[in-house]
Amino acid sequence: MNTKKLLYIETFGCQMNDRDSEIMRQLLAATHDVTDSMHGADAIIVNTCSIRDKAEQKAYSLLGALRKRKRENPGLIIAAAGCVAQQEGAKMLSRMPHVDLVVGPQNIYRLPELFARAGEQGKGIVATDSAETFHIPPFLPVLRQGSPYKRFVTIMQGCNNFCTYCIVPFTRGREISRRAEDVVAEVHHLAAGGVKEVTLLGQNVNSYGNDQPPGARTGFASLLRQVAAINGIERVRFTTSNPKDLSEELMQCFADLDKLCPHFHLPVQSGSNAILKRMNRRYTIELYLDKVEKLRGYRPEIALTTDIIVGFPGETANDFQATLDLVEMVRYHSAFSFKYSSRPPAQSCQFDDSVSREEKESRLAVLQERLTQITLARNSEYIGRRLELMVEGESKAADGQWSGRSGTNHIVNFPSHDILVPGQLVQVVIREACLHSLRGELIEEEAGSKESGEWRTTSGSCPCAR
Numbered sequence: 001m002n003t004k005k006l007l008y009i010e011t012f013g014c015q016m017n018d019r020d021s022e023i024m025r026q027l028l029a030a031t032h033d034v035t036d037s038m039h040g041a042d043a044i045i046v047n048t049c050s051i052r053d054k055a056e057q058k059a060y061s062l063l064g065a066l067r068k069r070k071r072e073n074p075g076l077i078i079a080a081a082g083c084v085a086q087q088e089g090a091k092m093l094s095r096m097p098h099v100d101l102v103v104g105p106q107n108i109y110r111l112p113e114l115f116a117r118a119g120e121q122g123k124g125i126v127a128t129d130s131a132e133t134f135h136i137p138p139f140l141p142v143l144r145q146g147s148p149y150k151r152f153v154t155i156m157q158g159c160n161n162f163c164t165y166c167i168v169p170f171t172r173g174r175e176i177s178r179r180a181e182d183v184v185a186e187v188h189h190l191a192a193g194g195v196k197e198v199t200l201l202g203q204n205v206n207s208y209g210n211d212q213p214p215g216a217r218t219g220f221a222s223l224l225r226q227v228a229a230i231n232g233i234e235r236v237r238f239t240t241s242n243p244k245d246l247s248e249e250l251m252q253c254f255a256d257l258d259k260l261c262p263h264f265h266l267p268v269q270s271g272s273n274a275i276l277k278r279m280n281r282r283y284t285i286e287l288y289l290d291k292v293e294k295l296r297g298y299r300p301e302i303a304l305t306t307d308i309i310v311g312f313p314g315e316t317a318n319d320f321q322a323t324l325d326l327v328e329m330v331r332y333h334s335a336f337s338f339k340y341s342s343r344p345p346a347q348s349c350q351f352d353d354s355v356s357r358e359e360k361e362s363r364l365a366v367l368q369e370r371l372t373q374i375t376l377a378r379n380s381e382y383i384g385r386r387l388e389l390m391v392e393g394e395s396k397a398a399d400g401q402w403s404g405r406s407g408t409n410h411i412v413n414f415p416s417h418d419i420l421v422p423g424q425l426v427q428v429v430i431r432e433a434c435l436h437s438l439r440g441e442l443i444e445e446e447a448g449s450k451e452s453g454e455w456r457t458t459s460g461s462c463p464c465a466r
């Protein structure tokens with residue numbers, strides 16, 4: 001008889017949080033099976049994000065709504081994990097007394113012990129210790145569930161940059177890199193289990209290894225080369241990088257490593273040097289553009305994406321115009337853009353938040369409209385071009401429709417009557433472009449056609465509305 005309890009996890013925020021949720025599932029696997037519905041769960045973990053005000057409110061409103069569930073089922077264990085948990089600590093318990101456990105990102109490895117205590121103790125536990133007591137265990141076996149052909153691998157925790165708007169150094173602590181041997185062993189283990197694509201995760205992967213003693217240091221470019229050399233791994237991605245630390249060595253990897261996907265997420269945040277300075281980004285737009293040009297030199301087909309904040313304290317109309325100008329110069333394949341939100345104790349919360357809410361909203365609308373047009377134009381450039389896709393699965397919407405992801409990180413839909421396997425690589429030619437996806441036709445390779453460039457396609461048309 002299965003005596004395991006049922007665990008439900010709700011995850012907000014970034015890929016680091018996604019990966020942390022996987023780790024938490026795995027750590028509790030001896031005592032808990034995962035359920036995809038909150039109803040009937042014996043334990044609920046809310047893995048929270050605090051990057052912007054809205055994200056934090058979402059987490060609080062879900063946790064608040066769980067109060068009723070706890071009243072109905074006092075044995076239910078409710079845990080708040082992630083960045084809000086780290087930031088709020090004991091305050092969260094006084095605000096939400098129905099929460100049993102508050103666990104920060106650096107303490108998730110203690111979860112089995114914390115869960116056992118939470119069940120017995122009947123009063124809230126706070127596990128938000130950091131720095132000296134924190135270490136990343138050397139090897140984490142990985143569950144065989146979720147999408148088995150692609151996985152995230154955390155290579156480092158924390159951030160030392162202290163961009164003035166950013167809460168991450170306060171919630172995830174200082175940079176700590178995992179040992180290169182441990183990362184490589186984990187990827188070997190994944191490849192042996194059928195994984196084809198890995199995404200290496202860190203807040204600032206470019207400074208990977210800087211916290212290690214000089215003699216024993218492996219840099220990020222070298223780690224990438226080791227990971228790309230692993231048999232069975234067909235694609236490697238990574239995120240995220242601060243442009244100031246983007247090294248020539250890393251750019252060179254885009255020329256040398258076929259498996260390294262031609263996609264680079266390079267957050268710029270603002271097009272104005274004055275604002276970048278106040279954000280403590282420690283690069284200028286000239287340096288940023290120089291790196292963009294070099295990256296395109298190393299890998300001409302590379303797709304660039306970015307993050308932009310509007311309405312940072314003191315952002316003038318001219319500063320905002322500089323951001324619009326930058327967007328015209330780079331022509332990003334896609335971009336995330338946000339209204340500035342004050343995140344104490346990040347330093348910028350002491351700056352005069354001089355841009356009104358209405359102004360922030362109107363700047364965001366102007367920027368997003370332009371970004372959307374550029375993305376559509378960029379997507380249209382793929383029409384008639386050939387892309388290799390990793391099959392993600394059959395589309396939910398229509399019969400015989402499949403979906404895959406290109407190395408450039410585009411979702412491409414295409415018809416096929418064959419049964420394809422998620423993780424399989426196929427070739428398509430792009431026929432139509434929408435804002436969030438492309439539409440392609442499978443290429444049926446003629447013998448020896450790859451070199452001669454000859455291929456035939458099967459037909460189809462784009463079902464999505466523009």
Ligand code: 5AD
Pocket residue numbers: 051052165166167267269307308309338339340341342343
């Ligand atoms: N306000 C608005 N956007 C922010 N981001 C980070 N902190 C803030 C903030 N205080 C954005 C940045 C970052 C992305 C993950 O979230 O653009 O790159």
Ligand code: SF4
Pocket residue numbers: 012013014015016017048049050051082083167168171172
């Ligand atoms: Fe959110 Fe940043 Fe924490 Fe990720 S690291 S969950 S984006 S606050």
